[in-house]
Amino acid sequence: SLGLERERELARQLLKDGKKEKAMLLLKKKRYQEQLLDKTDNQISNLERMVQDIEFTQIEMKVIEGLKIGNECLNKMHQVMSIEEVERIIGETQDAVEYQRQIDEILAGSLTEEDEDAILEELNTITQEQLELPDVPSEPLPEEPPGMLSALCALQLWLHIHLLCSVQCFETSYLL
Structure with missing residues (x-):
């Protein structure tokens, strides 16, 4: 490539200088190197092709081995179940x-038909039992049930005392 091109330019210079023999020797060397490069390229291509063939053959071998194992499994299953x-x-x-x-x-x-009628009658009875709900009272509910206020106040007082005691117990145990 660049080296070969440079040798060609050098051969031209040698011809201009009147050194025909040296120019011819340089061109022969250039030609030999070109042939050597071509041969090397061909060998590399052959090697690459060979590697691809080997890789593909390995894949084929794995496929064949898988088929072989699968076939053996099927044969064993067929022996068990004819x-x-x-x-x-x-x-x-x-x-x-x-x-x-x-x-x-x-x-x-x-x-x-009698049985069918009895079944339908029983179904209707069950349905009616589910539909019979107690009557809803008609008078309005009182605003506040009697005694409810005092019960709520007592509950609030109890909660307040309980919380205070809990806080004091916690503080006391924390200080100890």
Whole structure:
């Protein structure tokens, strides 16, 4: 690059100075270095390609190993649960569902119209019981129940005394 360009300029100068042999030798050296650089670039490219191939092969090997382990797991599971076993379980489940459906039909069919009426009557009774609430008093509430003022005053006095005692007890224990 810069070194090679500089050698080319030097070769021109040598030609101007009449040193053709030295100029030719310098150009041969320049040409050899260019070929060496090209060869080195090709080798580096080959190495990079080889590294990429190795990395990809490692990834492929991991994928294949994963597939192998997965296949072994599936085979073990298939040994534990065969197709016949799955079909048997599905058949038993369908039989149980059918049996329960038959029981439901029998229970639903055993209720007579009289039973249906009794059920509706019981439901209405329960609903009415929930709706029957006590009557609300019609006279207005007094402004203040009798004796309430004195009870409130007594409560306030008790709280005040209690708080004072608590503060004094705290101060006394703090000073000790």
